Amino acid sequence: MNITIVGLGNIGGSFAMSLKENAAEHDVYAIDVDSNALRNAEQDGIIIKGYTEPEEILPKTDLIIFAVYPLIMKSLVEKYGPYLKDDAVLTDVTGVKRSIIGQIEPILPEHADFIFGHPMAGRENRGLKYASGEVFKGANYLFTLTDRNKESNVRMLSSLVERMGFKNISAVSPEFHDDVIGFTSQLTHVIALSLINSDDVERRTKQYTGDSYRDLTRITNINENLWPELFIMNKDYLLDHIDRFKSQMDLLKDAIEAEDIDTMQEMMVEARRRYHDLHDLELPESNE
Amino acid sequence: MNITIVGLGNIGGSFAMSLKENAAEHDVYAIDVDSNALRNAEQDGIIIKGYTEPEEILPKTDLIIFAVYPLIMKSLVEKYGPYLKDDAVLTDVTGVKRSIIGQIEPILPEHADFIFGHPMAGRENRGLKYASGEVFKGANYLFTLTDRNKESNVRMLSSLVERMGFKNISAVSPEFHDDVIGFTSQLTHVIALSLINSDDVERRTKQYTGDSYRDLTRITNINENLWPELFIMNKDYLLDHIDRFKSQMDLLKDAIEAEDIDTMQEMMVEARRRYHDLHDLELPESNE
CATH class of the missing domain: 1.10.3660.10 (6-phosphogluconate dehydrogenase C-terminal like domain)
Known part of the structure; x- marks a missing residue:
C-alpha cells in the first residue's frame, strides 16, 4: 500500500526508516513544510518522494501517519479532508488522546477511518537527523479505539507496528x-x-x-x-x-x-x- | 603493598576485582563474616586469602578498605585498633561523611591515617556475585580530608583509584x-x-x-x-x-x-x- 507520513521530524523519520527496514513492500511518501528535510529523506532512500502540499499524494494514499504537533492536527485534517482516498486509514502519534479525539472526530469525513495511536518510544533529540527505526524495538504501543474504527483496519495497523518491532500493543480507552x-x-x-x-x-x-x-x-x-x-x-x-x-x-x-x-x-x-x-x-x- | 578489604559484598568485591585487573602488583586480602564468600573469592583468584578475624592479616596490612554498613564501622575500627600496622592507611566507601567521621576520628589510634572516601558507583544488586570492577569505570570519587590525613597517603590512594578507572577524583569538605x-x-x-x-x-x-x-x-x-x-x-x-x-x-x-x-x-x-x-x-x- 501507499503510506504517507505527515511531518518528517524525529518520530516521522523513524517511522519511515523502520518501515523501509521492516515492511519494504509498502511505498512510503512524506509531506512536510521543510523541503530540505524531504530532499534529504529522498536521497537517503527512506521515502520515495516528498511533498510540501497534500493535493497530489493524498488521493493515492492508503495510510496516513500524522507525526506532527498536536496543536496543528485539527487544521491539517480539515485541510486534507477533501483529498482523502475513500477508505483511507489515518493514524497519529500524539501523547494525549481525549483532547485530540474530541477535536478530530467531528471534522472527519464519513468514509475516513482515524485510528488514534501512541508509540511510546524515546525521542530525546529533535529532527530528522536523530531519527532511527531502532528506538521502536521493544517499545510499547497504545491504540485508543473509537466506535467508528473498522476491525480490519485496526488489525492491519497493529500488525504493521508489530513488524516494526513494537511489543505490548494494547487497545485502551482514551480516558485510561x-x-x-x-x-x-x-x-x-x-x-x-x-x-x-x-x-x-x-x-x-x-x-x-x-x-x-x-x-x-x-x-x-x-x-x-x-x-x-x-x-x-x-x-x-x-x-x-x-x-x-x-x-x-x-x-x-x-x-x-x-x-x-x-x-x-x-x-x-x-x-x-x-x-x-x-x-x-x-x-x-x-x-x- | 598488602591491601585488606573488609566486607566482601558488592562494593568490596568490585574493589577486589578492579585491583586485580588494574593494580595487580598489590596483594589483596579480605575479612568477612561469610566464609563462603571468602572461599569463592579465593577460588576466583580475586583475593589471595580471606579471614573471618583480623588478628592474623591486619598487622601485615598497609591499606584497609572498609566496605561495610556504616552502622558497624565504629565497632570494627575499635576492634581492629590494636592490630593495625604502624602507618596503616584506612579508607571507607560510606555514602555520608559528617556522621561517620565524627564517630571514627575520636577512636582512631594516633598512628593510623583514615582517609574517608566515597566511590560514586552503581550498586543496584547486592552481594559478591554481582560485583564487577567495570562499575567503577568513569565514575566519580569524593574524598573528604581531615587535618590528620598525610598528603603522601592521599596521593597514593588517589592514584590507586584513578588506576581503577575513576575520574573526577575530588577532595571536598564533609559538609559539602x-x-x-x-x-x-x-x-x-x-x-x-x-x-x-x-x-x-x-x-x-x-x-x-x-x-x-x-x-x-x-x-x-x-x-x-x-x-x-x-x-x-x-x-x-x-x-x-x-x-x-x-x-x-x-x-x-x-x-x-x-x-x-x-x-x-x-x-x-x-x-x-x-x-x-x-x-x-x-x-x-x-x-x-
Whole structure:
C-alpha cells in the first residue's frame, strides 16, 4: 500500500526508516513544510518522494501517519479532508488522546477511518537527523479505539507496528490512556524538570553525580514547543498524579524526619517488590 | 603493598576485582563474616586469602578498605585498633561523611591515617556475585580530608583509584559532600521510591511504560538495611533538598494549573541548558 507520513521530524523519520527496514513492500511518501528535510529523506532512500502540499499524494494514499504537533492536527485534517482516498486509514502519534479525539472526530469525513495511536518510544533529540527505526524495538504501543474504527483496519495497523518491532500493543480507552500516560510519562517529566531545576548551579554538581542523578534527569532535554501543550491537554489527570506523588513523598519525608526506620524499610521493600514486577524479575528469597 | 578489604559484598568485591585487573602488583586480602564468600573469592583468584578475624592479616596490612554498613564501622575500627600496622592507611566507601567521621576520628589510634572516601558507583544488586570492577569505570570519587590525613597517603590512594578507572577524583569538605550527595543521590532515591510507590497497582502500569518511567525507577531496587541509616545520618541536608525540590515542582504545577505556557517553556529551556551542561554538550543554536 501507499503510506504517507505527515511531518518528517524525529518520530516521522523513524517511522519511515523502520518501515523501509521492516515492511519494504509498502511505498512510503512524506509531506512536510521543510523541503530540505524531504530532499534529504529522498536521497537517503527512506521515502520515495516528498511533498510540501497534500493535493497530489493524498488521493493515492492508503495510510496516513500524522507525526506532527498536536496543536496543528485539527487544521491539517480539515485541510486534507477533501483529498482523502475513500477508505483511507489515518493514524497519529500524539501523547494525549481525549483532547485530540474530541477535536478530530467531528471534522472527519464519513468514509475516513482515524485510528488514534501512541508509540511510546524515546525521542530525546529533535529532527530528522536523530531519527532511527531502532528506538521502536521493544517499545510499547497504545491504540485508543473509537466506535467508528473498522476491525480490519485496526488489525492491519497493529500488525504493521508489530513488524516494526513494537511489543505490548494494547487497545485502551482514551480516558485510561490519558490517566496512565499522565503517570508514566507526564509525571516523570514534571519530576525530572523539577529535579534538575532545583539544583544549586553554584555547586557545580556535575563533578559529584552518580548514575542516579543522570538517570533521573535524562528526560529533561525536552521540547518546550510540545510539552506545555501536552501537559495542558491532560491537566486533570496530571495534577492528580502530581498530588499522589507528593503525598507519597511526604510520607517518606515524615519517616526521615521522625527517624522511623521501620516505615522507611516497609516503603523500600514495597518499592523493590514493584521494581521486580516491572522488570519481570523474581524477588530473591533471602535479603542479602 | 598488602591491601585488606573488609566486607566482601558488592562494593568490596568490585574493589577486589578492579585491583586485580588494574593494580595487580598489590596483594589483596579480605575479612568477612561469610566464609563462603571468602572461599569463592579465593577460588576466583580475586583475593589471595580471606579471614573471618583480623588478628592474623591486619598487622601485615598497609591499606584497609572498609566496605561495610556504616552502622558497624565504629565497632570494627575499635576492634581492629590494636592490630593495625604502624602507618596503616584506612579508607571507607560510606555514602555520608559528617556522621561517620565524627564517630571514627575520636577512636582512631594516633598512628593510623583514615582517609574517608566515597566511590560514586552503581550498586543496584547486592552481594559478591554481582560485583564487577567495570562499575567503577568513569565514575566519580569524593574524598573528604581531615587535618590528620598525610598528603603522601592521599596521593597514593588517589592514584590507586584513578588506576581503577575513576575520574573526577575530588577532595571536598564533609559538609559539602553531605550537601551535594543529599541532592544527587539521596534526593533522587527519595523521588524514585515515591514515584514507584505512588503507582496504582490495579492499573498494571507495566504494559504502558516508556523509557522515562523505567529510568526514573531504576534505583528503587534498594537495600532497606542500608538506606534508612544513610537518610537519617544526613537528614538535615536531605530534608532541605526535598523542600527545594517540592518548591520547584509546585512552581511547575501552578503553571500547568494556570495553563501558563510561557512559564513552562522557561522552565524547560532552563532544564535543557542544565542538561547540556551536565553532559558537556553544546546547546543547539536554533530550536528545532
